[in-house]
Amino acid sequence: MITIKTSKEIKLMRETCALAAETLKLISSQVRVGISTDEINTIAHNYIIKTGAIPAPLNYHGFPKSICTSRNSVICHGIPKSDEFLREGDIINLDVTTKLNNYHGDTSATFFVGDKEKFDPKIIKLVEVTYESLFLGIKEVKPGARFGNIGAVIEEFAHSYGFSVVHEYCGHGIGKEFHEEPQVLHYGKRNSGAEMKPGMIFTIEPMINLGARHCKLLSDGWTVVTTDGKLSAQFEHTILVTEAGYEILTLFS
Ligand code: MF3
Ligand code: CO
Ligand code: CO
Numbered sequence: 001m002i003t004i005k006t007s008k009e010i011k012l013m014r015e016t017c018a019l020a021a022e023t024l025k026l027i028s029s030q031v032r033v034g035i036s037t038d039e040i041n042t043i044a045h046n047y048i049i050k051t052g053a054i055p056a057p058l059n060y061h062g063f064p065k066s067i068c069t070s071r072n073s074v075i076c077h078g079i080p081k082s083d084e085f086l087r088e089g090d091i092i093n094l095d096v097t098t099k100l101n102n103y104h105g106d107t108s109a110t111f112f113v114g115d116k117e118k119f120d121p122k123i124i125k126l127v128e129v130t131y132e133s134l135f136l137g138i139k140e141v142k143p144g145a146r147f148g149n150i151g152a153v154i155e156e157f158a159h160s161y162g163f164s165v166v167h168e169y170c171g172h173g174i175g176k177e178f179h180e181e182p183q184v185l186h187y188g189k190r191n192s193g194a195e196m197k198p199g200m201i202f203t204i205e206p207m208i209n210l211g212a213r214h215c216k217l218l219s220d221g222w223t224v225v226t227t228d229g230k231l232s233a234q235f236e237h238t239i240l241v242t243e244a245g246y247e248i249l250t251l252f253s
Helices: 007-028 037-050 121-138 148-160
Strands: 068-071 074-076 091-100 103-112 171-173 180-184 201-204 207-209 215-217 224-226 232-234 237-241 246-248
Touching: 007 037, 007 091, 007 103, 007 237, 037 068, 037 091, 074 091, 074 207, 074 232, 091 232, 103 121, 103 232, 103 237, 121 148, 121 201, 121 207, 121 232, 121 237, 180 201
Parallel strands: none
Antiparallel strands: 068 074, 068 091, 074 224, 091 103, 171 180, 171 201, 201 237, 207 232, 215 224, 237 246
């Protein structure tokens, strides 16, 4: 069942999502050559805790850290490590999920490490196309539209640049639970899937690969990587369906 949030719940979702967005903004300013992914994790952890919220990934099905840090060929769910240092030319996705007053807010973005001008134009294109694909998906959100429309536009856009879309991981309903119904696929057919209704809240979080779409899980049980070792980018927002269309709850000031 896809829950419809009450106006009281929507208010709480706005608050937790604003905190997630502010946390992502804070740690994005720490992305630099030489910092470890665990140092970024610690900064996010301390900021979230200070506000009285909880970093939702910590201990979630046994996840050992407070945020996900997914570098280069890591598609998602990368575990921050004290011996993993950011290097010039890396791309890194930082994924923040907060739990505030029992409601979850979820957002992520991919950043360039070092001088963006020095990146291979194909890598810049991958990150920009992934970002734009998220917003093309968001623009499909309105009452009466079907969830398949989101995946259809994202897939078509990514393919038009020769990139591929990860199938095994998807967006999700969100609220009292970190992951609720529905599954929001980033590929598929227009006019398929459930109908969007005002008060639904879910994430859109396309993972777009430079090479093949296929992935594998590393033996740590969390880290998802591309099978061909090529780069993967991701952006994520939490979205509310409104009478008029949508509201992006995780935009930052
Ligand atoms: N934030 C991720 C998402 O967008 C989920 C991370 S689950 C974790 O759904 F356990 F790996 F943190
Ligand atoms: Co999510
Ligand atoms: Co997330």
